[in-house]
Amino acid sequence: MSNKPVSLLAGLPRPTVLLLAAGAALVVGRAVRRRTGSASRPPASEPSRSPALTLLVTAHERLADGVVRLRLEGTGLPPWEPGAHLDLVLPSGLVRQYSLCGDPEDTSSYTVAARLVTDGRGGSRELHEQVQEGTELEVRGPRNRFPLVDAPAYAFVAGGIGITPVLPMLRALPEGTEWRLLYGGRTRASMPFLEEVEKLDAGNERSETGAPPAGGRGRVTVAAEDEEGRPNLDAFLADLPEGTAVYCCGPEGLMAAVAERLPEGAALHLERFAPRTTADGEGEFEVELHRSGRTLTVPADSSVLAAVRAELPNTPYSCEQGWCGTCQQKVLEGEIDHRDELLTDSERGDSMLICVSRCRGTRLVLDL
Ligand code: FES
16 A cells, blocks of 8 residues: 555646546446455446436536536426436537536536546537537436445545535535545646535644544545645545445546555445546457458457448447447447446347447457
């Protein structure tokens, strides 16, 4: 276990800015218990695809440097619980995920916040620059793969825009609940909801070691790197009660650092900005396009989608992150390495999302 302070935005090239796609990952949520070190798939109880709603953007406002908040209004909105996210279909057709950060009791609107990713794939720029008050957006969800579980105590770690799914959780905790929060960002000016977070813990007293007290004041640690430097994760995660639920939303480096330091008896719940990338590929493999009569090589650092689109440029896709289902293709032969969080077990029998999923062997045959 390292004792070094850890950047909450570690692993990101500066000045990269992030869009919570959610999740969650948006977003992928998963729970890890330290004792076993194993990860579990999120519950498959939700329908894989929710019916779409068309909502009106009634507020589009700057919340912090590079962060906007949107309010989307409609009628008969499905309920949601803290940790849930929405799929937004942007005007171009791109689909992006955003954690809900408003009030679950408000049944007439949803609120999301999004950070501009200047070197991203265009979705955040579109949301920042093309969407405005009066824009109608198609919305799917909400879905929740990062739910707040019952636990004797909670520790939340949020990096940058990763505060969005955490905030409704903090508001929902019953009085008397034991919790602590570490909220970090590159600069104070870029951290959304900072004022509200600090109000959650008016005293903000802290021990000499930097560890928060077991309860009461001093539960919130705000670590703006331009002012306080990097936070001490080890101190934050010290002395957690048995069974504490540790929630972390932020960049991959942050989640890895929290997982590495997870104390015995604690359960870790993660919400990613994005699912595993094609860089996680473990070797190249072949894909045969049955109807086209072509065979392609998918390199370890690229996706099936990229290889297929090089041959068949009209192959549909949207999110490129295993969320929307647009790229689903039927598989005729081969063992699929499913890496999405969308398909049901029955759908996985003979199809795959080619933007993220790969091959367990050396060859797949697609019905293309
Ligand atoms: Fe959205 Fe593949 S493009 S799941």
